[in-house]
Each structure stands twice: as structure tokens, then as C-alpha cells.
Amino acid sequence: MLDHEKILIRRGPRSDLPVILALHSTALGPAAGGLRLWHYPDWRDGLTDALRLSAAMTLKFAVAGLTSGGGKTVVALPQGTRLDSARRRDVMYDVADMIDSMDGSYAVGPDVGTAPADMAVIGEVTPHVFCKPEDLGGSGDSSPHTAQGTLAALRALSRRLYGDANLEGRRMALIGLGHVGEHLARLLAAEGVELTVTDIDTSKMEIAEDLGAAWRSPDEIVTADVDVLIPAALGGVLTTQVVGDLRCRAVVGPANNQLATPEVAELLHQRSIVWIPDYVASAGGAINAITTELYEFGADQARARVNAIEGTVTALLETADDLGVTPDQAAHEMAQRRIRAAVPESLSHPH
Template identity: 60%
Template sequence: MSTFEHEQVLIRTGQRSGLPIIVAVHSSTLGQAVGGCRVRQYADWRDALADALRLSAGMTAKCAAAGLDNGGGKTVVALPGGVTLTPSLRRDVLHDVADAAASLDGRYATGPDVGTTPDDMTVIGERTGHVLGRPLGRGGSGDSSGPTATGALAALRAVSGHLHGTPDLAGRRVAVVGVGSVGERLARMLTDEGADLLLSDIDPAKRALSAELGAAWDDPEQALTADVDLLVPAALGGVLTELIVPRLRCAAIAGPANNQLATPEVADLLHERGIIWVPDYIAGAGGVTYAVTVELQRGTADEGLGRVQAIENTVTDLLTRARTTGTTPAQAARELIERRLRTAATDPGRR
């Protein structure tokens, strides 16, 4: 990273856990920064810092593109190799995270991410109110995988409309790579839509889902390059590399996985091949959109769902603008984000 663009980065040793607690606030230009709490093993704590910086910037883009009055942040807890997260240590970690978030005086609210759950947010909520994504029974918005999958489906409908003149996904060949909590929900939704599914996951036990849904199955490498209409990355990021682009046989890519591009230049390579790529921070914005609407804005569940489904309109407008201007959807999205941030910075009342 050649320049430092974050508003604030907090790095501290957890008072209880003794582990590195990192909170990165990328931007609060649009409003309170939001972003999940990631707890996972890292070879070096500086790798965790790089993750926090990158992911918090992605959250700024996600919120801005989704029309939310929120900025981007991220919490990352670096677990050294070989450390077992016992129930006792887990509670210590969560309370350390809560204290770190509370020390920012409301500039940032955390939520679930890799390695944490809605129940964990309840524990964090014992020490700070700057938290979202708690269970439904605790006044929260619940598991974000459902809204995230719903938002990804909305993006796929928009892409289908752009390519075929109709958002109908019946009969479309769709490869879903990664069928974890979000990918599985999305696969079930696509089955209900009548899509012709190919599923894939690094966990061979997930193959049972393909049998249940009547979908084809292949390993991730083959699924990425399958001859399909729509490719849906729904696992970890970095799968779209310069080496994989020439082998792709899809018309478009849209999915909920974060940081799908190995490098920003891959977006241009996809454009050169005539493959539409919907930026992941737009296709995957359903979870944060729902949680912010329901928990921070005190909206109803129906209002939250309506804003998630509006991702279809966002993607449609984005693809139309990209086609009209002859640019990539990624560039059109960046211009949208920059315009919102610039307007908010100069005229907060119009953000």
C-alpha cells in the first residue's frame, strides 16, 4: 500500500486475552463506520493489520455504493498458530474487542465476520452498544447470510436482465463456487428460480447439497472455468487472477465473496474479454444493508429486505452506465462511490 488513507487505526494488546486487537476505521465521511469482527489465525500480526486495512476500505466502498449513510471499518484479532480458542479465551477476546470499539466513542460499530457469530455480538454488547448483527431474540438483525444471499440473487437478476432482457433466471447455467452459509442459501434460492446449477466447494461433504438440489458438482478449479452463463464466487477472495481470466467461459461474474480480484487490473482483463464483473462490494452488500437498516436505523424487517432487494436496481443502473460510457462496471462503481464521498465531504446534508 503506497499511501495511507485511513482515518484511524487502533492496535493494542488485549488486556484479558493478550492477543493483538486491531481496529481500522477507513472513513466516517458518510457516517458511523461499520464492519465485522474477524478472528482467525495469522502467521504474523502484520498480516492481520493488512487484512484490517484492506477490508475496512472495502466496507467504505460497500456502504457508499449501497447508499448507506455509513463508512467502513474492520476489527481483526490475530490468533497465533497453534492457539486454541477455548470458550474462556473467546470471551476474553470479545470483551477486548468491545473495549477497543468503545474507546472510539461511537465512530465505529462492529459486527459478525469470519470467526465470529451473532451470539458473539451479544457478548461484545455486554461492554459496548456499538455493535450490530446480534441474534433476533436479543434485538438484533440475526444471521446475515440470508440477506447477503438475497442481495446476491438481486445482483444476478440484474445481470440477467442486462444480458437477456429479462431478470428471469430459469434455465440459466449458474456455477456457485463455495457453498458455505451464504453460498448454500443462494444455491437454494437459485434452485427455486429454476436455474441450472453447478455447485462446488473445497469441502467434499458439501456434495450432498448438490444431490439434494439436483445440481451438478465439480471441484472449485473446474467450476471456475465451467461453460456457464453466470459465475458466482461465494467463498474466500482472490479467485479471479490474471492466469484464470483467459480460461473463463462465463458471460458474467457476480457473487457475495469479498475481494474476488487478485489485483485491481483483473477487472480490465475481464472487460477486454467481454465478461461482465459486478464488483463484490455491491453484489455482497445485502448483509450490511439489512443490519444497518434494522439495527442502526431502527427500520422494520420489511424495510430492510426492501433495501436489500434494491441491489437489483443499483446493479442495473451500474451496468447501464458502464455500457453507455464504454467503461468497466468497476470504474462506474468507483465513480459512484467517489461522487457520494465527495458530496458528503463538501455538503453533508446531500449525502
């Protein structure tokens, strides 16, 4: 059953690349979501990504209590494709045309493979864009805010597991030192966390040395004996096989689509490993960008909404305990309750 409101698939007239836009829901308000520019074996794999990620954005905004729905844009690059600066601009103009055709029902920001500079190009064509560079009036790089939101989630988890939000001395293993991962690693090191890190790019070992963190290979770190495993790279790291080998008490991180398949959440629950849904832990960047640029909140208000992830996670864990369900199920129910409550109003005021 298709639960998306609209799906657009076009071959970009300038770039000749597949441009996919999945609009999942506008029940709570106009949708928002990132532009992923990534290599896929087949463009249909990009479509699958867009469908999953847009649905997760709906959950992310609903759980965070924001009046926005979920969407996602994916440009599916064939394997081996390299974009020079001219063709990259062509891609952004193709995306911008599609966004503009949505008449304000969807706004786009950066995601894997894109950056604020790309949003500036899209902004030449359509106003329905966020996370443009700060000198162009945007909120800039969302990575620090995503990291800050994940830190808030980790504080709530620590209080649940240890009765104290203080992270000093906790053993954590962080997978991925990209934009968000590096910011988060620095925040955790400043908190006194006993940190182990990895990245597929071995040049990132310099970051580990700078932070006094241990370095493990990507294959080794997943099963490290730690308090918390933090996925901060691409998704799918938690497979049914991996779950059986985990030696952590919890998994909390900013990477999207951490579960290889939905049943992994239940397997984690059976092993008493707490998994905070990725769409909750990773919401900080989206919350900051949406509230400052689309809602026009001040910086302090936006920061408060990001830090409120700590309270959201605390409530989810309490609800999950009370109902005897996983945190993922509790989050889904919270999101669906808010969406159901908004549907009559959204139908009477269509976007």
C-alpha cells in the same frame, strides 16, 4: 498514501492476540463493518486484510446510498491456534473494549469466523454492535439477506445479458457452500437455475444432492463452461492466470475481495466478462443489519433496500456502458461522488 482515518493495533490484554481496527471513513456517517477472526501467517497480513476490507465497506455503503462509513476489525490468529470458549470470550471482550473506545464512530458486526453469539458478548460491553441474536433484539444471521441481495444482483445481470430477469435455465457455478453460499444455492435452485457447486468441505456434497446440483472440485469449477461464476467463499479467487481460463459470461458473487489484484478488473473487461463488484453484490446482509438496527427501519423497508441492489446494478452497468469503463470504475465513481458531496457537512459535524 494512507487514506484511512484511524488505525488501531493492540495486543488484547486478556487474549494476548493482535486486535486490529481500521476505520476508513466517516464522511457519510459513523462507520460499520464486521469482525474477522481468522488465521494468518503473520499479524501484518491481518492488517492488510483490515485495510482492504474497511475501504470496501466504505464503497459498499456509499453505492447502496446509506449514511454509514466503512470500518473493519480483524483478530489475527497465529497458524494452528485454537480457541476454547473461555479464550474466545476473552477475544470478544478485547474487541469490545476497542470498539467502545471509538465513542460511537464505529459499530461492529460479524464476519468470517464470527457469529451473532459473539456479537452478544461484545454487546455486554458496548452498544456499538449489530447482528446480535434476534432474542437479544438484534437482526441475527445476516447470511439470508446477503444471499437475497446477490440474487437481486443476478437478476439485473440476467436482464443485461439476456433481456430478462428470469433466471430459470441459466447455468451457474457457485464456489463455497458456507452460510451465505448455501442460502444462495437454495434460492437459485428454487429459481430453476442449472447449478454446479463446490466447497473445500466435501461433506457439503449432501447439499448438492439435496438441490439436484452438480458437484465439481474447487480447482475444476472456476473454469466451468457456465453463464455465471459465483464466488461465495474466501477472496482472491480471480487471479490474472485464472481470468485467461474463464469460460463464463459474468462473475457475480457475495465473496469479499474476489480480485487477487486490482488490474484483474480490467482483464475481465478486456475479455468482455462482466464483473459486478463484490462490495455491490454482497451488500444485502450489511444493508439489512444497518437499516434495521442502526437506522431502526421496519422489516419491509429493510427488505426493499436489499432488493434495491437490482436497480443499483442496473444503473452501474448502464453507466459503465455510457462511459466505456468497467462496472468497478463506475461504482467507484458513484461512491466517490456521494462521499465528496457529504464531506463539507461531515467536517462541520465531526463524529
